[in-house]
Amino acid sequence: MAPEHGWTAAATLGELAGAVLLLAVFVLTQRAVRAPLMPLSIWRTPNLAAANVAMALLGAAWIPMWYFLNLYLQQVLGYGSFAGGAALVPMTALMMLLMVGVTGRLIARFGPRPLIVTGLVVLAAGLGVLFTVHPHGGFVTDVLPDSLISAVGMALVFIPATMAAIGGVAPEQGGLASGIVNTTYQIGSAVGLAAMTAIATSQGAGALDDPRALTHGFRAAFIGAAVVALARCAARPRHPPHARARA
Template sequence: MATENPRRWWALLVLATAQFMVIMDTSIIGVALPEMQRQLGFTPGGLQWVFNAYVIAFGGLLLLGGRLSDLLGARKVFTTGWIILIAGSVLAAAASTAWVEVLGRAVQGVGGALIAPAAMTLLMMLFGHNQKELGKAMALYGAAAPAGGTAGVFLGGVITEYLSWPWVFIVYIPIGLATLAATGLLPAVKGRRGSVDVVGAISVTAGLALIVYAIVAENLIAGAAGAALLVLFLIVQRMVKQPLMPLSIWRTPGLATANLAMALLGAAWIPMWYFLNLYLQQTLGYGAFASGAALLPMTVAVMIFMIGITARLLGRFGAKPLIVLGLAVLAAGVAGLSFARPDGSFAADVLPASLIAAVGMSLAYIPAMISAMSGAKPEEAGLASGIVNTTYQVGSAVGLAVMTAIATSQDELIDGFQGAFIGAAVVAGLGALLSVVLMRPPRAAVQDLDTVSV
């Protein structure tokens, strides 16, 4: 019988804080984007790299982070991830040019890719011996994600309005140092022998970055190079003895269709959130604080639905109906935002549609995650979870790149925003349609799942 760690609940607080901060890192920068654009000289098309640099590094290296956690020990990788995240925060805060800011965000993403899988490994070590405690621990750990997203929106507005945009990164430094000081609460984990698929990790991350660049810059050569690197990744996964992503995992029932739904969910939700931030500030003239406050109803709705409602509906109706309905509702909400006017108001043009979109996101997200993992063998559940995490990030990055290309192709700012919202609505609607056609009801449900950035 495994020995209980007497400090396990304090250790959980450290892990939940890490999850909170990693997720907050994707939302806290949203309301600061217009100010960063003005001060650092980002072009309208280049601004999306502040978000995508983090997402690409995080998503592209997530599977590598999980592998390193197994080989080197989860606590060591968790600690290293925080050191890298702090370094990236310092670089992003001190940036005086656009490219340095993007570099800092990418470094933050590398740190996040090490922290997230290591934290889940440590959580399983602390509570895996007791299913009742594990359920409570997973609920608390999982709640940290929507809480981080909500806090990021609000704090980003407060910090940008009353301090300045570099402080959205500076805030990570003291919290990171405090987390490093508390890593002694975490269990020491011995590593094991094995190889690291560095070529696979580099090829998939660089390939994704080039694809995103090609879409925004309309560069065919970059697109071809990115595609070639992604093909190389698949070849490497077939050839090496210990790949990051064994291709046999895709024979798991329901994995491919659930990942498709997650990719399209990210490709619709993240562009909507990104351009809604810009619409509030650049068209309606909101300040950073007012913009963050305007987004709070949407993010609070996501948190309430995910934690309190979706799980109950899932038990009653199953995953597929909720995924289809969620994507369809998201499409309706985002389509509603496309009617936003240049002289619009929050109450008429933003609040109703954004709340509808939030409900759709909340209905689809957890069921899609569970559907991706439900057919996996127990020993492959972690890999399936890592893949669906990565897929969501990839979908977010590519979706944002496509909608940015649509927005910047328009002459008027409001036309660009409306075009991006229409594009995101089409993506969500396509996701709902493909889920109806392709998805089959899972044979079993997975109760414990890893949480990804919303």
């Protein structure tokens, strides 16, 4: 709605107001019923709120990077849909390998917080380097190294932030805490993508027949996502003394 009508348009403001109203109704309902779907007391758990902020902003930085990098490959460099997707396989493979084989060991040694901070800085660095893409760039020189840097950052953040969210809750609330943090990541991804799309469009990404304007818009989105990732460092969650032992 916002990209077509603007953020101050009546339709956009109406949708935002409706979303706030529905959220308020949900909170009031959860306070009133005997067996709430989400007991509000869970938010008093140490680190849960901060970890959810972390995941929301992580999604708001990572998903726009993935989206606009694919658009850059297809709309500027001329890749087909299959080739554009295949170009992102190295980034995906590296991220999965790090999550499965490395991140757990690092959590056991250092705890979640240092990894979250380091990962967000690395993710922001990868996004910052993507700001240098240009209309005549190439996969090996411009896309591959930048995407791999971003993948390292994502791998260092996602699992530690999830563990920080669920590490302090009672065992019977572990599933609820996990559901909350994953939902928060999805919401952050959607809101971040909408915001970065608005930024990219305002900076020229709507000119589909002009590679230079497209690139300028995509670069603005990369920088916006990098700012989001760095802003997350100011809200890094703390972990209780027993979190490392659980990791």
